[in-house]
Amino acid sequence: MTTATSAFDVARIREDFPVLQQMVNGKPLVYLDNAATSQKPQSVIDTLVHYYTSDNSNVHRGVHTLSQRATEDYDAARSTARQFLNAASDQEIIFVKGTTDGINLVAHSYGRQHLGPGDEIIISTMEHHSNIIPWQVLCQEKGAHLRVIPINDAGELLIDEYERLLTPRTKLVSITHVSNVLGTINPIEQIVEMAHSRGVPVLVDGAQAAPHMAVDVQKLGCDFYVFSGHKVCGPTGIGVLYGKSDLLEAMPPYQLGSEMIKSVTFERTIYNDLPYKFEPGTPHIAGAIGLGAAISYISDIGMDRIFAYESELLRYGTERLSAIGGLTLIGTAAKKGSVLSFVMDGVHPHDIGTILDAEGIAIRTGHHCAQPLMDRFGVPATARASLAFYNTKEEIDVLVKGIDRVIEVFS
Numbered sequence: 001m002t003t004a005t006s007a008f009d010v011a012r013i014r015e016d017f018p019v020l021q022q023m024v025n026g027k028p029l030v031y032l033d034n035a036a037t038s039q040k041p042q043s044v045i046d047t048l049v050h051y052y053t054s055d056n057s058n059v060h061r062g063v064h065t066l067s068q069r070a071t072e073d074y075d076a077a078r079s080t081a082r083q084f085l086n087a088a089s090d091q092e093i094i095f096v097k098g099t100t101d102g103i104n105l106v107a108h109s110y111g112r113q114h115l116g117p118g119d120e121i122i123i124s125t126m127e128h129h130s131n132i133i134p135w136q137v138l139c140q141e142k143g144a145h146l147r148v149i150p151i152n153d154a155g156e157l158l159i160d161e162y163e164r165l166l167t168p169r170t171k172l173v174s175i176t177h178v179s180n181v182l183g184t185i186n187p188i189e190q191i192v193e194m195a196h197s198r199g200v201p202v203l204v205d206g207a208q209a210a211p212h213m214a215v216d217v218q219k220l221g222c223d224f225y226v227f228s229g230h231k232v233c234g235p236t237g238i239g240v241l242y243g244k245s246d247l248l249e250a251m252p253p254y255q256l257g258s259e260m261i262k263s264v265t266f267e268r269t270i271y272n273d274l275p276y277k278f279e280p281g282t283p284h285i286a287g288a289i290g291l292g293a294a295i296s297y298i299s300d301i302g303m304d305r306i307f308a309y310e311s312e313l314l315r316y317g318t319e320r321l322s323a324i325g326g327l328t329l330i331g332t333a334a335k336k337g338s339v340l341s342f343v344m345d346g347v348h349p350h351d352i353g354t355i356l357d358a359e360g361i362a363i364r365t366g367h368h369c370a371q372p373l374m375d376r377f378g379v380p381a382t383a384r385a386s387l388a389f390y391n392t393k394e395e396i397d398v399l400v401k402g403i404d405r406v407i408e409v410f411s
């Protein structure tokens, strides 16, 4: 048993990640692009190989042994995801392709059903394009309007402005838990409470929260919560949409076909029960089972310990980067996850990324799928170092040396 206070053996943890044990451009890889995707521990890789080596079969249709094994493991992964989010039942866990797919599901199903002309959806300035465009297009289709919560210069939501935006026209609030660019941790409980007091449901984009902190959907009170498997050390192409069962029950299916039906005649189809109503076609079975293994892996380390360790890394990284002349951190919220976005005087972020890559350091540069947020800060792009629990202070030192090299090249 590990506890929140027991020593965090990062050297031991790093041994679980084969990809980290390599040289890139002649230097040991320093992987600081975790907000784009996280690396996979051996246990997840082994689970995928085992599935395809021993159990590969379709789920829910077969009486044969392999199909039963695959079905059992697929269902077990759903239970693991349910525990991870502390959802009330497995029925509330829908396997989707990822965060983008989960938001599209809610926009197409719940959104189409509930939105009419003149209605409003509230999002925020710091949303990822995946939590903007589905709502924008839905609003255009329905003659409805997007309302956007502004933020301050630190990258924190202006809650008074949010209060003002909540009106009888508001039909949904869709907001990120943690910003992928700024790292801001939003006060979801408060946001949900304010929306619910007016009867408005809330969707939370958890893509950057689920990998880094304990998430309890019942405590948050949100109606929908989405995250991506590939950002929590799991495979790509799989993610989770949590929805409260009464909402999901009342929603029409998003995509139609096999698996999501009870009976079909040419006159009429009766849809399947939750969660299968929202999982048409053969699902990403290996992905779901791999995601289960990933959730088990990070849960065994402990989400509270991961958060505490990453907070210390963030504190150290913030201190070191702040001390560099000509470098400005974008995103300085009081409550912040492990993301360090920055710009440098006279250097385009793309050049920062290229020079760091030559040093074996992987960061992301660009607009991070959040162009309206870039506009808010008046920059075309940022450089972003995003940390995970397998990163170290030594790696932040390497990053700082790399940035010194950037300054050297451009001076």
Ligand SMILES: *Cc1c(COP(=O)(O)O)cnc(C)c1O
Residues within 6 Å of the ligand: 035, 036, 097, 098, 099, 100, 101, 128, 130, 131, 176, 178, 179, 180, 205, 207, 208, 228
């Ligand atoms: C990555 C990300 C998404 C999109 O996730 P996909 O896995 O690409 O679907 C959405 N929102 C946030 C905040 C993200 O970081």
